[in-house]
Amino acid sequence: MPQRIVQRINHALERRFPEQRVFLKSDAETRFIRLRPLTQAVAATVGGALIAWTILATAILMIDHLSAGNAREQAQRSVAEFERRLDALSRERDERAQEAVRAQERFNQALAKVSEMQGLLLASEDRRKEVETGLDVVQLTLRRTLRERDEARAEVETLKAALQAQGGAGSPEAARARDDAATLDLLAATLGATAAERDMAAQTAEAARAEARAIAEAKRKLERRNDEIFRKLEEAVAVSMEPLDRMFRAAGLKPEEVLRQVRRGYSGSGGPLGAMRISTKGMMDEHELRADAILGGLDNMALYRLAAQRLPFAMPVRGGFRFTSGFGYRRDPKGFGTRMHSGTDFAGPRGTPIHVTADGVVTKAGWHAGYGKTVIVQHAFGIETLYAHMSEIRVREGQTVSRGDRIGDMGNTGRSTGTHLHYEVRVGDRPVNPMTYIKAASNVF
Incomplete structure (x- = not known):
């Protein structure tokens, strides 16, 4: 210048x-x-x-510190809400299962009652047919007896007239006439008793028909009640199944394939052989078919629960934390250009507990190149989860772990710029976005 x-x-x-x-x-x-x-x-x-x-x-x-505090509080509230919804769903699932068991018991009792009523109805129908047959026989016998009585009376009148004409009552013909009159009196008494028995049989038949009508009405009421029970159970199963099915589809899984694999792993059966029973109906009735469909839906719900327990639908960190980096391409924190970030980072205090997100087996527990102290867990359906940059590892290779078990502590080992957890989900050795699984279960658990 x-x-x-x-x-x-x-x-x-x-x-x-x-x-x-x-x-x-x-x-x-x-x-x-x-x-x-x-x-x-x-x-x-x-x-x-x-x-x-x-x-x-x-x-x-200061603003960043305040934001981190708000994020921790929001995360804590989200975790509390998540656990509350999980408990509520578990209670609802248990109530639905108990209700289904009670409904099945009531259904079995109703079937037994219907079978008993059907037996009574058939017995009443048989008695009615027997009474009608007996009435026909009695009526036929009565008509024949009345005809014979009229013929005998006519013959007696003829004999009396003949005796009177012959002028004597002490002849053998008079004795026969007296015997015939006594016989006719006995026959009339017998006919009166038969008529009374006929009237009693008619009253018994009418009572049997009334009982049959009452049994039929009770059967119709029982069928309507069973239909209402089945309808409510079918609606409950459908409502409970829909969010589970949507959760697996949102995670990129086919529910049919998931159910097939879980069913294959839980398909044990056995026991002593009993007597063979052969059905004569040829097919099940409508109530049995609906009951089997409901039991099938409850079985699918149990299989969904087992599958969800074996898939990473949970959060690996439960304490105060914040998301610092998501899945996808980003600028390298060490200053080496743009690189693929194959997981999600959760930042928190050193020593924050890290929990496994699904049931599985530990396949790696130790130092793993740039990941530092790392734990890798193998789950069902070819899925792995990776937990990196730990300060402390609390499991060993080959150990079986369950969802929620503590497997390590948050740290800053390996290629890291600060204390955090690097969490990955791999499907067939290919990394996928972990938030896909976490968000898929957000409306279910």
């Missing part, structure tokens, strides 16, 4: 920044440093800039 311009600037700044001298005295001599107005202005500007930068950096750190 030309000397003339410097002098003009110094002259313009001299009112605010007068020239200063700093004397440096030694044993031999005394020296001084001249601080011109321009030098003082530059120093004041640099100092002010440093003070402003310090204030701004402090404000940014």
Whole structure:
């Protein structure tokens, strides 16, 4: 810069920044440093800039600290809500299962009652047919007896007339006439008893028909009640199955394939052989078919529960944390360009417990290149989860773990810039976004 311009600037700044001298005295001599107005202005500007930068950096750190606190509180509330919904769903599932068991018991009792009523109805129908047959026989016998009685009376009248004509009552013909009259009286008494028995049989048949009508009405009421029970159970199974099915589809899994594999792993059966029973119906009735469909739905729900326990639908960190990096391409934190980040990072205090997200077997527990102290767990359906940068490992290779077990502590080992957990989900050795599984279960658990 030309000397003339410097002098003009110094002259313009001299009112605010007068020239200063700093004397440096030694044993031999005394020296001084001249601080011109321009030098003082530059120093004041640099100092002010440093003070402003310090204030701004402090404000940014405080805002970040407050944001982290809010994120931790929100995460804690989310975890509490997650656990509450999980407990509520577990209780509802247990209630549905108990209700299904009670409904099955009521259904079995209803079937037994229906079978008993059907037996009574058939017995009543048989008795009615027997009574009708007996009535026909009695009526036929009565008509024949009445006809014989009329013929005998006519014959008696004829004999009486003949005896009177012959003028004597002490003849053998008169004795026969008296015997015939006694016989007719006995026959009339027998016919009266038969008529009374016929009336009693008719009353018994009418009572049997009334009982059959009452049994039929009770059967219809029982069928309507069973139909209502089945309808409610079918609706409950459908409502419970829909979110589970949607959860597996959101995670990129086919529910049919999941159920098939779980059923294959839980398909043991056995026991002593009993007597063979052969059905004569040829096919099940409608109630048995609906009961089998409901039991099949409950079985699928149990299989879904087993599958969900073996898949990473949980959070690996439960305490205070915040997400610092997601899945996908990002700028390398070490300054080596853009690289693929194959997991999700959870930042928190050193020593924060790390929990396994599904049932499985530990296949790696030790140092793993840039991952530092790492645990790898093999789950069902060819899925692996990886937990890296730990400060402490609390499991060993070959150990079987269950969802929620503590497998290590958060740390800063390996290629890391700070304390955090690097969490990966791999399907067939191919990394996928872990948040896909976590978000898929957010509306279920």
